[in-house]
Amino acid sequence: MTHVTGIDYAVMGLYFAFVLGIGVLLRRSVRTSEDFFLSGRAIPAWVTGLAFLSANLGAQEVIGMGASGAKYGIATSHFYWIGAIPAMVFIGLFMMPFYYGSRARSVPEYLKLRFDEKTRGLNAVSFATMTVFSSGISLYAMGKLLNLLLGWSFDASILVAAGIVLAYILLGGLTSAIYNEVLQFFLIVFGFAPLVFLGLRAVGGWAGLSARLASAASANGYAPGAYTHSWAFMDHAAHNPVGVEWFGLVMGLGFVLSFGYWCTDFLVVQRAMAANSMTAARRTPLIAALPKMLFPFLVIFPGMIALVVTPPASPRAPSAQVAPAPGTIVTAPAAPAGVVPPKLDPATGAPLRDARGRVVLDYDLATPMLLLNFFPAGLLGLGLTALLASFMSGMAGNVTAFNTVWTYDLYQSYLRPGAPDAHYLRMGRIATVAGIAISIAAAYVAASFNNIMDFLQLVFAFVNAPLFATFALGMFWKRATGHGAFAGLVAGTLAAAVHHGLSLPAGASVGVKGGYLGVLATFPSELAQTFWTAIVAWVTCFLVTILVSLVTRPRPEAELGGLVYGLTEKPRDTVAHWYERPAVLAVGVLGLTVLLNVVFF
């Protein structure tokens, strides 16, 4: 356990004071429900752009991408360069004109305008449930990590973090959340950049890191470059640590899951809707894409370094070296384990070992352990604050999306239509308190019944997978109908559940990992199964929506202006310079992304 000193607490205290201070300063700018839920649509593009990026930069991103970096190497960058950037360009160029131009206040409300009430209701209920439970899972992860690393009380950690998030959202609404997301963006950049610098310096730069990871790759049965090349070994699932072949990767992650998340998830789209003009809304995801493409260096590199780095002479953190468990046959280590500690058996406390006798590493601790080993007092406070900020900001993003969808799409639509605006503003604040309370309850559920949360996340994945087919057809095919969209969403979700129930990742047992309807297919990895489940869901939703639309009556074209491509006037850019145009930004973003893929091919 690491001892946090006064200077570290001072940095954290300063951060807490500033996030609350921002809420207090913004308190007077919240007068209407649109101020509270949509920031009065008055935020400049660079601010909404950084918030668009940061809303997604929760704990799962920072800790999870470090863990994947240690587990899969640079191939994890596919989650950015294929799994995010193209979708961010697409929503900026092609979808934002409909979201922003339709004056919809939420993504489910766009579905109501384009399709019908039942499609909106389905999306609103599933989104509100998912987002509030995601917030709880993030809270649980934070409490667990702080308890494990620093010995802080689980209860106190989650209650203090939730209390601060509650206070600044209640005070300043979405603007407060967005401003704090921008602060969090810079905190993560400045908190993790020195970690990468010190870590790379310790392993001898990129050349040294590549050499060390080559040994690790060989020891695990892969070609020496498998951890440092993103595409070269994607010809076959067995040739790369991710366990996926290029087609499943490009279609499953690069198309279905990526476009499904970045183009339809209200959590991120809400940030663009708060922009002060149509052009600013379109530029929001494009501005976000610029730092996003560089984030692998900040969040994936620490994991890769943690796997192979030798800890400094006087480490602050406990050593990752593992004593052999009593009664086990000791084999040579598969690869240098760096500072990543082993996963411990909860019953005996002994390190877990796989079928080949190798120690199973706790990859989730890769980034935090690197931080504890390489940062002295002072900078450690900054690093821990960056981690805390990512947890809190992820939670705030979920809660602000939840309170909007609850108030506009559920409460105003089904429970209390026609009330004065002040009533909905009050309801938004009540929904914020309720959202935080449910998040805390979900965190305790996760702590007590881990499998329930795994199951919930699985259901969320089924619901999310087909969504992009519904939106793509809705925005680009005027013949798509409400009945078609609803039937497509339900069929796509069921298809995802059936595909998952009939398949299993290699080495997994039947249950939450799949196979509960019988095992017809085995995938080389869990990610491969996830990607193919998403592909099946998307194709099913796409086909069913088309088929049902063709046999049901479409809405008159006059009602679809501003909602469908071809029936909507092309947006005109209002920018001071040519290089600020969304199309120019998009070309630049895509060009740089191709370059990064080539460099790390």
Next chain:
Amino acid sequence: MTLDVRMPIGVFFGLVGALLTAYGAVTRHEPGAAPTGVPIDLVWGAVLLAFGIVMVTLARRARRLKGP
């Protein structure tokens, strides 16, 4: 919006930078202050302080250009 977000961000990083720079200068010879051999508190504190000053300057400039 009445509040320019660059102002609180600039003040925050300026304060953290000043704190780290001062702490790094005072403790640079103490054991454990530089586990990797780099006086990182001192160096990074100065970087944060500079960033904070730039952000505050930009916010003040924007306010001046906008007028009262």
